[in-house]
Amino acid sequence: MKYNSYRSEKIAFTILFAATFLVVLPVIFIILMIIQKGYSVISWEFLFTMPAKGMREGGIWPAIVGTLYLVLGTLIFALPLGVLSAIFLTEYAKNNALTRLVKLAIINLAGVPSVVYGLFGLGIFVMFLKFGASILAGSLTLAIMVLPIIITTTKEALESVPQSFREVSLSLGTSKWETIRFSVLPYALPGILTGVILAVSRAAGETAPILFTVAAFYLPKLPESVFNQVMALPYHLYVLSTQVPNVDIRLRYGTALVLLMLVLSLNLMAIVVRAKFRKKKKW
Amino acid sequence: MVEGQIKIAANNLEIWFGQIHALKSLSIAIHEKEILGVIGPANSGKSTFLRSLNRFNDLDPHFRFQGSLRLGGKNIYKDIPVGELRKRVGMVFALPVPLPLSIFENVVYGPRRHGIKQKSVLEGIVEKTLQEAYLWEEVKDRLHISAMKLSGGQQQRLCLARTLAVEPEVILYDEPCSGLDPISTAKIEEAMRRFRKRYTQVLVTNNTKQAARVSDRTAFFLMGEMVELDQTGRIFTFPKDQRTNDYISGRFG
Structure with missing residues (x-):
């Protein structure tokens, strides 16, 4: 058969389309399944009351609160530290062997399995620093886990700001820090927020790092200080699914649905803020 | 033109970027309030020379230099802090x-960083510099x-107005009209002559x-x-050198 460009175009298109479709399919399937099996238990009571009768009844309020606290705590530690060190690495550090080693280490940190972070948090924060299993220990552990995400995205955001902006600012006699503060950071902000979105999703969804450092199996009350344990949604989901016999299956899917919605709405907030900044700073 | 005072003096200035010898033993005196045109083909060192005057070559980590460079008699590397130097030696x-800011905020970017906060003062700067850059009439309502x-x-x-807003003594132009239409080019040249x-x-x-039209x-x-x-x-009618x-x-070229 003779080569036919029309025909090869059609084949290529079909294969590429099919691949994309196969990627999207499971996502749609997961979301539909969770909604379909979980929506019926969602109620005011399910969201805002304590679990009861060994978690077979009642709500998941403490797990929602716990997850929110953990996400907040993670950002408090990881965001300033990550952004500031990314600024140093991109704008100040000389491009020498040491800097390259540090950058490599940060990239590799992103590949460490999350259970290893959990073990590390147990050793350092829970036992060595004697924070006990607590919101503080859990937040710090999660913060270390999401640091590479925040540093990498911030670095990329800073690098995507045109070099010419820095030159213009410097040429007007401003210091390096003023240049970063007024001519680089404002335009890197949307990119940094992308990192925040990724970090929030990761922190809210991970089970292994909180397993030894903060998560309570069954604790039907709200925490009173950062040294308290809390329940958290992903761990609660794991417990419901494997550790408690005779749980209504809808409770599991309801919990999964809440976790999904929580992460999505946190992301949505960041996306709205990001869109606002993008609209203002276009070049 | 009457030989004025010397504003900038380079003495045996040598510049390297890594292994590349970009500027070779340059000695030149730029007079107070003259327009010095600098011409030459690509890689002739003319931009390197220009960027050495406000220490912009320092931004390249491979930059090395030898010799001396003085602004108003002071060594620009030893006697003048780099921020002050760049305030005094502006660049287009x-x-x-x-x-990506408003027109107003672009002009006052420098003054704001240097501590001017009063709105009336900033407004005055904007009007004055935009007029000097022949832009005021086109943008005063927006x-x-x-x-x-x-x-x-x-x-x-x-950008010219923004440079003027920090009140420089020297203005460096790095091929300022290379991408511009003839009318804008004429306006910028007119501004240069007025300045x-x-x-x-210094116009590269x-x-x-x-260069023939505007420089002294x-x-x-x-x-x-x-x-x-x-x-x-003289250089455009009776050049001494064959090159x-x-x-x-x-x-x-």
């Missing part, structure tokens, strides 16, 4: 780079729209005709060396 770049909405030529005049009484100006350009003296650079420096009228003659008559 080849491509207009407005920051100072708060984004500078990105202006045309390329307007943007370049805005003659107030600023010392690929357009030899532009013209220097010809080739392969990192200054081949010739003379009154503009200068070849370049300005369009035989190479």
